[in-house]
Structure formats: C-alpha cells, structure tokens
Amino acid sequence: MPELPEVEHVVRALRRAVLGRQILAAEIHLPKLIAPTSPSALNRKLKGSRISGLGRRGKFILIELDSGRVLVVHLRMTGQFLVLTSDDSLPPHAHAVFYLDDERRLVFRDQRQFGVMRLVANSRLSKTKGIIELAPEPFSEDFSVGYLKETLARSRRTLKTLLLDQTKVLGLGNIYAAEALFRAGINPFKITSELSARRVERLHQAIRDVLRAAISGNSTSRINLENPNGFSYGEAFGKVWQVYEREGQACFKCGARIRRLTHGGRSTYWCPRCQRR
Numbered sequence: 350m351p352e353l354p355e356v357e358h359v360v361r362a363l364r365r366a367v368l369g370r371q372i373l374a375a376e377i378h379l380p381k382l383i384a385p386t387s388p389s390a391l392n393r394k395l396k397g398s399r400i401s402g403l404g405r406r407g408k409f410i411l412i413e414l415d416s417g418r419v420l421v422v423h424l425r426m427t428g429q430f431l432v433l434t435s436d437d438s439l440p441p442h443a444h445a446v447f448y449l450d451d452e453r454r455l456v457f458r459d460q461r462q463f464g465v466m467r468l469v470a471n472s473r474l475s476k477t478k479g480i481i482e483l484a485p486e487p488f489s490e491d492f493s494v495g496y497l498k499e500t501l502a503r504s505r506r507t508l509k510t511l512l513l514d515q516t517k518v519l520g521l522g523n524i525y526a527a528e529a530l531f532r533a534g535i536n537p538f539k540i541t542s543e544l545s546a547r548r549v550e551r552l553h554q555a556i557r558d559v560l561r562a563a564i565s566g567n568s569t570s571r572i573n574l575e576n577p578n579g580f581s582y583g584e585a586f587g588k589v590w591q592v593y594e595r596e597g598q599a600c601f602k603c604g605a606r607i608r609r610l611t612h613g614g615r616s617t618y619w620c621p622r623c624q625r626r
C-alpha cells in the first residue's frame with residue numbers, strides 16, 4: 350500500500366506528465382469507483398476542462414481543474430495512474446480512462462478495486478468527507494511540537510496505534526511509524542500520554558525526518574507513469590529499513606535482534622535495546 354511519500358511521488362509524476370492538459374472525455378469502466386456519480390455525469394462535468402494543478406492532502410491526490418472542480422483520488426491498496434500513448438494497449442484493471450488533448454490517455458488502474466474517485470467543487474474540498482477529519486500536514490506549521498504534545502496527552506492508546514491514526518498524526522503508515530519510533534528511540538507500545546516532553550520533541554523531529562528522507566529519496570524513487578505495465582510501489586521504493594521487515598536481524602545501531610509483534614494483522618518492528626519501555 351502506498352504511504353504518504355509514495356503518494357507525493359505520484360503527484361509529482363502526474364504534475365510532470367499531465368499539468369495543463371485538457372480532458373476531452375472520461376470513460377469509467379467500474380461505476381463503483383466514482384459512485385454515487387454516474388459515468389455519464391462524470392464525463393459531462395469533466396469534458397473540456399483543463400488540469401490546472403496537482404496537489405495532495407494526506408494520501409488524497411488532488412487533480413485541480415480550471416472548471417473550479419477537483420478530482421479527488423485515493424489509491425488505497427493497489428491504485429495506480431499511468432499515462433499511455435494512443436499506441437499502448439489498455440492494461441488489465443483499467444477502470445478509468447481520461448482522454449487528453451495531446452492524444453495520450455491518463456489511466457487509473459486498480460487491481461483490488463478499493464480506490465476511490467470523487468469530483469468535488471474546489472470551495473467544498475476542505476469539508477469533504479475523509480479530508481475534513483485529517484490531522485495537519487506533517488510539514489505545515491500547524492503540525493507543531495505543541496500540537497503533538499496535546500494530541501499525545503489526550504490519548505491512552507499506544508504510540509503505535511495513535512501514529513497510524515491519520516486524524517491525529519498525518520503521514521505515517523506502518524513502515525514510517527516503525528522507522529520514526531526507532532529513530533526517536535521510543536518503544537512502540539508506550540502509552541502516548543506517558544511520553545516525556547523531551548521525547549515528544551524527539552518524536553516530532555523523527556516523524557519529519559523519516560518523511561523528508563522518503564520524499565527526497567534518490568532518483569530511483571521517481572515514478573515512471575509511462576510504463577504500460579505499471580510499477581510496483583515496493584520496487585520503486587525498495588530499500589533497507591532500520592527496523593521494518595528486519596525481524597531477527599541485528600540492529601544497525603546496537604546489534605541486538607530486531608523484534609516483531611503482530612496485532613490486528615499489522616506487524617510492529619522495534620529494537621528491544623534502542624527502544625526500551
């Protein structure tokens with residue numbers, strides 16, 4: 350599943366590929382992707398509009414149109430965008446096809462079909478369900494040490510659980526939550542309200558550091574939308590994590606064996622020595 354840094358890379362790739370292009374027609378092959386809007390209504394509303402901006406709020410991709418509307422897309426598990434020429438054949442699971450004015454097609458494919466697409470008025474965007482609930486963007490001023498302190502103080506959950514709650518702390522999925530906690534030297538099972546002020550500061554810094562590192566990445570983390578076979582988020586971002594998926598291996602810092610605990614289908618990785626309770 351793509352995490353926030355990967356979504357940011359998709360947005361940047363889309364910006365390079367389709368910014369300024371006009372949508373001539375929209376073809377939806379999977380009505381539930383855009384429900385309750387019908388495929389014909391979506392086509393009517395999109396037809397003729399130009400892509401005036403590409404942005405992101407949390408893991409929602411925002412395709413801004415000069416009509417004052419925004420196409421809001423969530424990739425969920427397996428959603429992908431591709432930009433294909435008229436010679437490329439349509440890949441399997443291509444649920445939405447947008448015909449562009451340069452003879453290319455912007456294609457949304459999604460094997461697992463959990464992706465979502467909504468066309469909303471720009472003025473209504475911040476009040477849209479799913480977006481209105483989101484915590485501040487991790488690099489915005491609103492995500493301050495003070496904000497994190499208050500948020501953690503109000504909860505009796507474990508850090509691991511709270512850090513994955515996008516309405517409290519935005520941007521961390523399973524991988525980056527584990528990496529941020531390791532970087533901050535904090536045990537994932539600690540109750541959030543029991544964290545000292547100094548550790549909250551360290552965690553705040555660690556969250557920004559892991560996300561910044563993942564977003565800046567290297568050139569191999571650039572997503573190529575023009576490969577008709579698609580791409581894998583895993584491959585594109587394949588790298589060695591400090592703790593994630595390193596169960597039983599030696600900690601890079603202290604040499605202790607990395608541990609893993611599975612709860613609710615999600616694995617937590619941590620170093621028992623660097624991240625004592």
Ligand SMILES: [Zn+2]
Nearest residue numbers: 600603620623
């Ligand atoms: Zn260690």
